[in-house]
Amino acid sequence: MQRRADKPSTPRPPRPPAKPRADEPADFKPSGLGRSSDEELMLRTQRGDRQAFSMLYERYSTSVLSYLYRMMGNLDDVESIAQEVFLRAFRFAPSYRYPQKFATWLFAITRNLAINYARRRKRSPVRSVTELNLEGVDMSGDPCQIAARATDSVEKQEEIARVLKALDDLPTDLKEVIVLGVFQDLTYSEMAQITGTKAVTLRSRMFHGLKRLSRQVGGPQEPPNPAP
Amino acid sequence: MAEIEFESDEFLKLLTDALRAGPGSPAWHQALDRLRTQGVADADELRLLCEVRQHLESGKDYRTVRAGPGFSRKLMAAVEEQSVRSPRGLPPATLLAIVGALLIVGVIVGVGIILLRSSTTRGPELLKNALLASEVFASDFSDGTPGWRPIGGRLLVKGSNGLTVQVPRDLDGGIYHGGGILADKPLAARDMFEALATVGVGRPTEQLAVQLFVTDEPSFPQSPQSANPRHELVCMIQGSQVRVGLPDGSVKAGRSVQPGQTLRLRIRMDRQFVLVDNDDQQVYLGRHGLSEDRPRYVGVRFEARGYERPDALVVRSVKILKP
Numbered sequence: 001m002q003r004r005a006d007k008p009s010t011p012r013p014p015r016p017p018a019k020p021r022a023d024e025p026a027d028f029k030p031s032g033l034g035r036s037s038d039e040e041l042m043l044r045t046q047r048g049d050r051q052a053f054s055m056l057y058e059r060y061s062t063s064v065l066s067y068l069y070r071m072m073g074n075l076d077d078v079e080s081i082a083q084e085v086f087l088r089a090f091r092f093a094p095s096y097r098y099p100q101k102f103a104t105w106l107f108a109i110t111r112n113l114a115i116n117y118a119r120r121r122k123r124s125p126v127r128s129v130t131e132l133n134l135e136g137v138d139m140s141g142d143p144c145q146i147a148a149r150a151t152d153s154v155e156k157q158e159e160i161a162r163v164l165k166a167l168d169d170l171p172t173d174l175k176e177v178i179v180l181g182v183f184q185d186l187t188y189s190e191m192a193q194i195t196g197t198k199a200v201t202l203r204s205r206m207f208h209g210l211k212r213l214s215r216q217v218g219g220p221q222e223p224p225n226p227a228p
Numbered sequence: 229m230a231e232i233e234f235e236s237d238e239f240l241k242l243l244t245d246a247l248r249a250g251p252g253s254p255a256w257h258q259a260l261d262r263l264r265t266q267g268v269a270d271a272d273e274l275r276l277l278c279e280v281r282q283h284l285e286s287g288k289d290y291r292t293v294r295a296g297p298g299f300s301r302k303l304m305a306a307v308e309e310q311s312v313r314s315p316r317g318l319p320p321a322t323l324l325a326i327v328g329a330l331l332i333v334g335v336i337v338g339v340g341i342i343l344l345r346s347s348t349t350r351g352p353e354l355l356k357n358a359l360l361a362s363e364v365f366a367s368d369f370s371d372g373t374p375g376w377r378p379i380g381g382r383l384l385v386k387g388s389n390g391l392t393v394q395v396p397r398d399l400d401g402g403i404y405h406g407g408g409i410l411a412d413k414p415l416a417a418r419d420m421f422e423a424l425a426t427v428g429v430g431r432p433t434e435q436l437a438v439q440l441f442v443t444d445e446p447s448f449p450q451s452p453q454s455a456n457p458r459h460e461l462v463c464m465i466q467g468s469q470v471r472v473g474l475p476d477g478s479v480k481a482g483r484s485v486q487p488g489q490t491l492r493l494r495i496r497m498d499r500q501f502v503l504v505d506n507d508d509q510q511v512y513l514g515r516h517g518l519s520e521d522r523p524r525y526v527g528v529r530f531e532a533r534g535y536e537r538p539d540a541l542v543v544r545s546v547k548i549l550k551p
Contacts, residue, residue, distance in 0.1 A: 053307065061294070069292075069293050070290070078293070087310060134299060140289050140290060159283055164287045164290045178284070181248040187248070200235045206244050217283065
């Protein structure tokens with residue numbers, strides 16, 4: 001099984017063993033950016049290293065774009081929100097505190113921006129039309145195509161497609177924990193940091209979210225809108 | 229299902245770990261083992277959850293989108309532009325907080341300066357316009373000097389139809405000798421008060437002077453003058469002029485004095501400022517230079533450097549008034 005399927009698999013060595021200060025690694029080598037951890041790259045970004053930021057962008061652009069696509073369900077705003085996410089990450093790099101996990105920090109920005117955009121769209125239904133500069137939309141946006149690639153069993157294909165379609169209809173709080181935990185492979189503790197919700201609540205949401213999806217594959221019917 | 233169960237129920241915790249981590253993870257294997265081998269309640273329903281989780285794992289590529297070259301180029305151009313526009317500056321919120329803090333400090337400093345200025349300008353004005361009508365002490369020296377204690381050695385003062393001085397005929401004419409009286413009761417430094425003396429001038433002369441003074445030091449050195457110039461504010465008639473002496477040594481000149489005249493010398497004082505006038509003609513208004521904390525004592529002193537008749541200068545009365 002491939003973990004973190006939508007992230008490039010970049011090898012990350014452990015952090016330098018000896019550190020002069022608790023909040024900063026001992027030294028940076030001028031080369032070998034690809035082997036640096038996300039957090040080390042972020043420290044370099046704080047010092048104005050745009051190459052380090054490009055590396056972070058390469059590592060996380062797919063994660064951020066996919067998260068936004070799954071959460072928002074449409075492509076209208078995904079491009080502009082994702083662009084704003086990385087611009088903010090660069091602009092507010094000084095506010096990042098090493099050794100906080102970079103992924104957690106970045107997804108907190110992403111989530112906040114997505115929530116703000118969603119609120120604004122509610123108030124103003126006029127959408128800005130942008131040129132689509134994304135790849136993989138046609139292939140991955142159709143649940144049936146995804147299911148067909150996953151198995152030869154037609155019955156299973158139907159079940160997978162039904163589950164994926166049902167994901168869109170979940171309440172946002174239940175969908176969010178599945179997208180972050182299952183698709184983005186974040187732990188409950190990391191999700192708690194990003195969402196500001198207690199881990200035990202997130203466990204409950206995961207359980208109830210999957211329970212709702214299970215109705216699509218013949219599970220017990222639940223009364224409508226049971227709050228987890 | 230209540231939240232608390234997810235915290236306390238060990239199996240539910242394991243199951244939710246497995247549902248998050250997915251097929252292949254250690255938690256997944258453990259959870260399925262327990263579902264198979266142990267009698268877990270609602271096992272069928274929980275197996276169904278695991279089946280859904282497997283479907284999600286199979287569909288993990290669902291809505292995976294990647295940035296195209298156009299998106300990356302556009303973003304990096306914006307980053308470049310941003311780094312040129314604000315080279316590694318502080319976040320706007322931090323800048324806003326700093327500007328806000330500076331503004332608050334500026335306002336506090338401004339208000340402080342205004343208050344300080346107003347206290348230095350308003351203080352004397354308040355003193356000038358205050359109404360002090362409550363008499364706390366008065367003496368016309370008709371029957372001695374009760375409420376006062378004598379100061380000085382060679383000059384003896386006498387209270388009888390006014391306060392007069394007996395100047396010895398053999399007084400050394402080179403220096404001034406002092407003698408007088410000091411009020412027994414002090415006045416609090418924080419309180420505004422007024423000392424008012426009425427002086428009859430028989431013959432203005434440089435040989436003899438009379439002083440109405442306020443001091444913050446009630447003991448006097450064993451010197452001919454019996455005075456503490458650095459601790460006294462003095463309003464005096466010397467020769468043919470009214471003068472004011474401040475603790476810092478400076479002297480302010482007032483009106484001239486005529487023979488046979490009766491003058492009213494007034495010292496009005498608060499914690500910091502003093503107004504001195506004679507017959508309502510201001511001689512000095514400003515900081516008095518005495519301690520702002522130590523109690524004040526009002527006194528009357530004669531200074532002589534040669535013989536003069538007692539009726540040359542007669543203090544007819546002294547009053548102390550408060551608001």
